[in-house]
Amino acid sequence: MRLLHTSDWHLGRSFHRVGLRDEQAAFLDHLVTTARTERVDAVLVAGDIHDRAIPPLHAVRLLDDVLHRLADTGIPAILISGNHDSPHRLGSGARLIARAGIHLRTDPADCATPVVLSDAHGDVAFYGLPYLEPALVRDEFAVPKADHAAVVGAAMDRVRADLARRPAGTRSVVLAHAFVTGGRPSDSERDITVGGVAAVPAALFDGIDYTALGHLHGCQTLTERVRYAGSPLAYSFSEAGHRKSLWLIDLGPAGEVHAERVDFPVPRPLARVRGRLETLLTDPLLAPHEEAWVEAILTDPVHPDEPMARLTARFPHVLSLVHDPERTDPASPASYAQRLSGRDDRQIAEDFVAHVRAGQGPDDAERAHLRAALDAARVHRSTP
Template identity: 45%
Template sequence: MLDAQRNFVDQLVALVESASVDVVLIAGDVYDRALPGLDVVKLLDEALVRITQAGAAVVLTSGNHDSAIRLGFASRLLERGGVHLRTHVEELDVPVLFPLGVNDPKEGSTGLGHVAIYGIPYLEPRLVAERLGAENATHFDVTQAAVERIRKDVQKRQESGPVYPVVLAHTFASGGVTSESERDLSIGGLGAVPLDLFEGFAYTALGHLHGRQELAPHVRYSGSPLAYSFSEAKHHKGAWLVDLNAGGAVAVEEVLWEAPKALATLRGTLEELLESDEHAWAENAYCQITLTDAQRPAQAMDRVRARFPETLVLSFDPQGAQARTSTSYSNRLAAAEDDLGVCCGFLEHVRGRDANEAEEAALRDALEAVRLQEAAQ
């Protein structure tokens, strides 16, 4: 999906330039695995260079798919170029400060106060609970401890002037809608943290869930820039353009990314899917197709791809077929009268239908050839 990801980066850089974006917030996941491929690392490098060249700083936190140590490498050096990494617990209460009214932290205060951006990377409870002083090794407790550290730092800074805190957090917040693409943070939903943990912040930018969604006016997921499973077929991928003014007023505008290819989830008989005009829009889409023929069609994938060449998933859900006996496969084999019955029974088991005349004839010829070969030996 590298080409699709490059296309997204092009759109992001264009937005930074056209909207004069000051800061791009990336709340993880940056990669899809702890050891990303070299071409993926190169693409991130190119993206960060282009974003900063377009005039924006970057604040980036690590997600549960990332290796925090690897992603955080050279963070102090990168900060000089406008890329601020927050991947370690020790950096939770070390914000990136941006004076209101200017887009470069080095330009100094304008008297309007500062936007203080704090990054909460993915916190694995068992690994960070003790370091954070959390009562229990749960997602709620470690996130609460992290937020309390941030609040204390905000209070201290506000003694010297207005501070408007913005928080990035890679977590599963209550009320978020999941998809099949995310890796579970815990079992049984215990990883969800309540929204009231983020009350009092000017804005909270969440990462982890792939759907762009608003949980509260100032608490939102940007979602993934691309769809990574067919459960995301109805997502409208995009971002949130946040305008924070003096006094803490926040205006949020949606931004939509254009996908190189649409996702299509189609269902029906093979004949319906190949002949119906209503499916013409999916001919150039990535397709997940479910065939409902009573019997599994021969060469189904080849025939489907003749019209929908980008079919990635093909499954079968026979409708209208006669109910088959619940007798186990081994019992059915034991009841077979001859070798041909065994072979036809196997075909029925894996195909969900009886052998047709041509298939039965082919099996009969193959068995006869084996019999003659054994007789000759």
């Protein structure tokens, strides 16, 4: 069975205030064309279809159009909701839409109810695990601890229980939206660390023939059977080195996996250029980036006059300007952004308490209050 694995469309998103409507329409065209020319048996979309819970009208229309086109080809599609999606809005009308071969999996309670497709070698059961916010689904899965590994593990227990009841030789595919250990993040994914440790071990998906992951925006292979498709477009300059693609997966009669990457069209390349302003304006080695979307990192000790206007004369598509002055004193403290790099919301909040109290950090009770407040903020943001 041939599968096309994609994820993280983020319909409605912009890139540094530049609208991406045409670029998103182009990658959806490419998706439908690839599905048709490669004669795939199913399209898998592993979450973050929209960029926010209430997407703009043009994003709703883009999704409606691509689903109609996939239905017209007769190719089934299976989609799950991600942490950016509103599961209730995305899943509205799911049972009716399923009659057209478009299967939306947005309710955690349905994670063990597969879409079953067949080929000459038998059945393939597709299980959709939408994004599982621990604080919201803890009761559904009756887990003692509201963290990501616990709820995903409980969902996978249900999947395996259902799979065990199916005829011998039934192959299995799981769609999941999660941060799996070993994945490499970028700057454009929304943080999901509040509510417990974000990463879940890849071993939770052991025994599944193929796991189609979404959430991280870089296409990557964790194991031969566990892969991220990544986002089809770059949504931050940290993705400048990404090769944007989707996975074409051939699932053999005994569950063998053969994977091939199919590149998405690049609307405009990304480039990060670094140096003093005068160097960026004159260095001939930077000529290949003159038509790219550019992030300029200025290292001038003193912020130069009108840097954006001057840079635009050479790089008309410069979108981001960062001032990271050269440090003449190696003992001087790092920038605020550098001090925060790699720290989660809880650590930042606790550091702030220590900063305003002359070095005295929060005690155990105060840490508990901070965690509760951050969890409440997470739940509020995830609730439609």
